[in-house]
Amino acid sequence: MNPQRGLPSRHLLLLLPLAFVAAPLPAAVSCELNNPAADVPRLFPESTSYKTLYFSFASRGGDPVFKRVVSRLAGVPALYAPLDVPYTLYEIYKGKEKIGYIHGVNQKGQFGVLEVFVSLDLEGRIKAFYLQRVAGSWGNKFTARKFGTQFVGMTLKDFATFDFIAGKGTGRLAAVINPAPEALTDFLGVLRALNKNLILMDEFFYSAEKKP
């Protein structure tokens, strides 16, 4: 036997390239927590358990709802996903009682996707902000606790007085400080993502739950 060819694990090595071929490619799905078992208690310290739900425009009203959400986003390019792409929602429980939600959305950023999560109480008030993914040297400025706490306590109403295209407005959201002035695209991207996140939650859950 040729010693060069006699490696004991040669067959496994030979399979390696095809293992890459066979590896599941990242599918076009919604924003999911990388490690929900650790992330949920961090974002919702009083939680004892959570339930993962999937929803999509197709399963919740279809095209009319999609168009309504697009109009509520007021022309901001934010929805890339087709109707049947599932969104992921984490329902948070304390014992048997539901105490809130964690929901994330993808948003186009300067150098890549922004994955923006919020934990919300049952009234739709932000309890915690989590930027799971951001590209750029300024990333740590956006992931810093100081930046995220600025959004705590905000509701969808706080986003109503802000122009997400011009990047100007009034109220609490306008007072949020951009930690990286050199990354205005990502800063506005985060604000747009939060707006989209809260509109989706309102459309699919909060408003729906209030309906008789």
Place this chain on the structure above:
Amino acid sequence: MISKFQIASKNLLRKKARTVLTLVGIILSSWVLVSLLGFNRGYEKALNRDIDNMGYQVMVMAKGCPYEAATMMLQGGAGLRYIEENVAKSIETRPEVDKVTPILMQAYFDPNKGDGGGIAGYFGVDLATFPAMKPFLRFHKGGWFKEPEAAEAVMGYEAAELEQRDVGDLILVPEKNVQLKVVGILERTGTQDDGTIFVPLKTLQKISGLDKITTIGIKVKKDADITGLENALYQLPDMQVVSFSQVKQTIMKLIATARVMVLSIAVIALLIAMVGVVNTVLMSVLERKHEIGILKTMGAMPGDIFRLVWTETLILCASGGVLGIGLALGFARLSDLLVRRALPYAPGGELVAIDLRLSATTLLTIVVVGLVSGMYPAWKAGRIRPLDSIRSEA
């Protein structure tokens, strides 16, 4: 005048339950048989397509590179071994070689990806040789880089979708903080290319601060001696040779046992179905002994009786075969899904490939096997003596 087919059909319909049960046996066995034969062909075809989509049949990489792939993923490229670029040029001069393409794979740690950070991988490819080796790659938007040293990137469909990048957008190489402009987004291929970010080789070498490569893709000339080439490449010091023909053989060997077992089951199922046919037709012959006797007294020859009974077998096998193949065609996608779930490695594309030729061959096999099985009852019917049968009935 009533035809032989009509008489045979009427005979079969006299015992409907028995005929239907026999038919179900034939339908199921032909369904299984054609699906498995379709899988046998489809799997190999799909595997060949996956390998062809690689663009090259042989890959040469620095020894240890595969071992350290995991290290590369965990430590962002540390420990990777490299090949001098001139090795690619020397391989290109070999008579078996059609084209070669040098590739540099690099991975960088992105601390802002996820909680503990993540890895971003890049493929440095040579603008002059790589696109020519993969002519089947189609662009969803844009095209290849303009210059061999351009600060540009081409993204696989999934990579672009995941990062929400469009042509004209920027991406940032983590660790190095180098900006690249997206100039092309590939159409979905169903291969690893979908998740890949391609960068000009020279650009990636400049970013990484090295003038070497990690891999050489080799496209072999048609009808060239691949084994001879592989043996020659094994002699290169500190090189690891990965041959896709060997990869294919290894995978085919892995599933060969399963294929033989499943095919055996299909053959056994077919044989059981045929025993059912023999049983049904023989029962029918024994029950009609008296009728057959009368037919003979009226002048029917043993050959006529033989053909009449044989026609019954033909009707059973042909109709069962057609229905079974129809079901196999109708549920081909479901079979595909089930097979895909059961296999440890399933190539992309259609795994259960049933076409008209395969359907016709299977139907012919079922009919021929059926007719052979039906010879005994038909022969037995032909041999019935008219007086004996009439006397025994009385």
